[in-house]
Amino acid sequence: MKEIGGYIELDTCRHAMLHEDSILLNCGRNALAYLLEAKGIKKLYLPYFLCDSVANVCKKYGVEVAFYHIGENWLPKDLVIDGDAWLYIVNFYGQITREDLARLAEVHNNVIIDNAQAYFDAPLANVDTLYTCRKFFGVSDGAILYTNSKLERSLEIDESFNRIHYVLGRYERTASEFYEEAARNNDIFDNEPIKEMSRLTKNLLRSIDYEYVKQVRTNNFAYLHEKLREVNKLNIRLIEGAFMYPLLIDDGMKIRKQLQQMKIYIPTLWPNVLEECKPDTLEYKFAAEILPIPVDQRYGFKDMEHLVNVINIFN
Numbered sequence: 001m002k003e004i005g006g007y008i009e010l011d012t013c014r015h016a017m018l019h020e021d022s023i024l025l026n027c028g029r030n031a032l033a034y035l036l037e038a039k040g041i042k043k044l045y046l047p048y049f050l051c052d053s054v055a056n057v058c059k060k061y062g063v064e065v066a067f068y069h070i071g072e073n074w075l076p077k078d079l080v081i082d083g084d085a086w087l088y089i090v091n092f093y094g095q096i097t098r099e100d101l102a103r104l105a106e107v108h109n110n111v112i113i114d115n116a117q118a119y120f121d122a123p124l125a126n127v128d129t130l131y132t133c134r135k136f137f138g139v140s141d142g143a144i145l146y147t148n149s150k151l152e153r154s155l156e157i158d159e160s161f162n163r164i165h166y167v168l169g170r171y172e173r174t175a176s177e178f179y180e181e182a183a184r185n186n187d188i189f190d191n192e193p194i195k196e197m198s199r200l201t202k203n204l205l206r207s208i209d210y211e212y213v214k215q216v217r218t219n220n221f222a223y224l225h226e227k228l229r230e231v232n233k234l235n236i237r238l239i240e241g242a243f244m245y246p247l248l249i250d251d252g253m254k255i256r257k258q259l260q261q262m263k264i265y266i267p268t269l270w271p272n273v274l275e276e277c278k279p280d281t282l283e284y285k286f287a288a289e290i291l292p293i294p295v296d297q298r299y300g301f302k303d304m305e306h307l308v309n310v311i312n313i314f315n
Contacts, residue, residue, distance in 0.1 A: 010200070013207035018119070019131060023145040024197035026158040027189040028116055028132035029057050031143040034194050035112060035128055036061045038149040043085035044112075047076070049283040050090060052272040054114075056190065072235070072282065075100060079108075086110040093246045093292075094118035094239045101127075120214050120241030133201065135243065136296070137208060138171070140164045140185055142201040151194075158195040163188065175265065213297045214241035220295035220304050221245050227308045231315050234290070244292035247311070252289030255314045259291075262310060266291045 025031050032054060035041065043064040046054055058065045066085070071077040074092045081087055087108045089101065094117055105111045105127045115121055116132040123129035123146040133142030140163045166181040221242035229236070233248040249255065256266045268274075273287035293307060 013203050015206050017205045018210045019144040025143045025145055026141050026195040026197055028143045029053055029189050030194040031130035031145040032057050034145055036063055038151050041086050044088055045085060046088045047090055048277055049273055049286055051270045081108055088112050090114040091118040093243055117243040138167050139201050139204050140167050142197050155194055155196045158198040160198040160200040216297045217242045217295050223301060223304045224293055242295050245295050247291040247293055248289055252291050
């Protein structure tokens, strides 16, 4: 029986959600797990330059993994795919063009595109594509999946109320107070089964002004590129709704630590690469020296100007 009366909970948001017509799941790892199960994938080619959580999902589902290198243009390098194997393409920082993704999908029939760093890029027709919500918005979980394949079993609906605390905490306090809690939340999904996206996360995603977020990210990225392109060793193209601004400079690891002392938190996105790849590889260089500069909707031009001034101190 439905409860009536009592205290009022979070209001229901009724705006349109970006990617509303997709399969809504609880996390990016399980968006991949969904595909592995639904398509019966037996072997998957992954880039060396990638979080180890993806390989761990494959291991969990008994999928054989092979690795390939990328070039400075972020695209697969010297790629040879076995028979019925699948190719996992990561749209790093949203820098791979739609044309290149379409070409890869045409050349290699079995392709999965990881748009975790390109939330505002529309999926290619009939190409399996996944997105991760918490890399772009203040939610504790959530993933988007586009696929023509469906699981033949029903999924439990996830619940997020017991892991949203660190997101709410940072809204009113500092990030450092909730960093460990945020890290623990990330680890939770190693063992979470495939579930539907929670009602809470859906509701929060329906409260977002997506055009505003997209424009702020676009403007901040363009500002950083204008000011830093001369020192950036990457060939960056301007994009809309950017994830972060990838700045490749000498002594990136050292500068990252110095910025942290100034309360500017620049992540090492995939520290596992530093352990798994040799120091003379491009993947190691990218993991160690690229500074992913935040450009998200919390910040404006004054914040970008401050970041530029601080970074220029080290150049």
